[in-house]
Ligand SMILES: Nc1ncnc2c1ncn2[C@@H]1O[C@H](COP(=O)(O)OP(=O)(O)OP(=O)(O)O)[C@@H](O)[C@H]1O
């Protein structure tokens with residue numbers, strides 16, 4: 555039997571990391587959650603795992619440093635990179651929305667966001683001209699402090715909005731974790747990557763996820 559072709563996977567640190575490792579292990583890769591350390595990459599069997607910031611995952615996969623990766627659709631869309639995205643992995647569901655203080659009136663003149671490209675596309679589509687301010691975190695604070703009169707940010711349960719007297723005015727994009735694959739790797743390492751994609755497809759189909767949750 556020939557040994558498996560080595561593959562490199564890009565995973566984002568943060569809330570997507572653990573579930574990604576668990577899913578990839580379930581799909582048959584010889585990986586486990588790494589022990590906490592300052593290491594940035596791990597070799598596990600034929601798999602090398604790279605731990606990156608979310609927005610760097612599309613860059614590593616697009617440039618072929620990683621053969622495949624997992625990243626939120628929000629970050630992938632913001633990257634503007636046309637990467638092959640064969641699968642919706644059906645976790646980390648959230649939405650990117652336009653948010654204002656409850657009852658805010660008056661024109662939107664300045665919008666703060668971690669997603670300036672998606673915000674610009676949204677404003678253009680709506681025929682609105684507003685200044686966009688790029689921020690890096692706790693975006694909702696921009697509205698609360700008067701830095702901007704609206705923000706474009708992620709909403710999941712809505713608890714951050716409720717706790718800060720904010721409301722979601724319009725959903726711009728629905729997001730979930732996606733598998734992304736480098737097109738050249740898919741050709742050169744198809745024996746390794748094609749079966750992996752198919753196993754992940756089976757594991758993450760909506761029916762499979764429902765069964766996993768209910769235990770049925
Ligand atoms: N509250 C949420 N509920 C579910 N999914 C979320 C939520 N917030 C973000 N996500 C999804 O998980 C991805 C990673 O979020 P995470 O909070 O780990 O990133 P971050 O730490 O804000 O990113 P950065 O690397 O820019 O610091 C997001 O891109 C989005 O797709």
Ligand SMILES: O=P(O)(O)OC[C@H]1O[C@H](OP(=O)(O)OP(=O)(O)O)[C@H](O)[C@@H]1O
Nearest residue numbers: 691692693708709710711712713714715
């Ligand atoms: O609707 P909710 O369930 O409250 O989730 C939404 C919040 O989750 C994310 O923030 P995160 O905790 O990742 O912090 P960040 O703002 O630093 O990215 C997002 O930016 C919202 O603030």
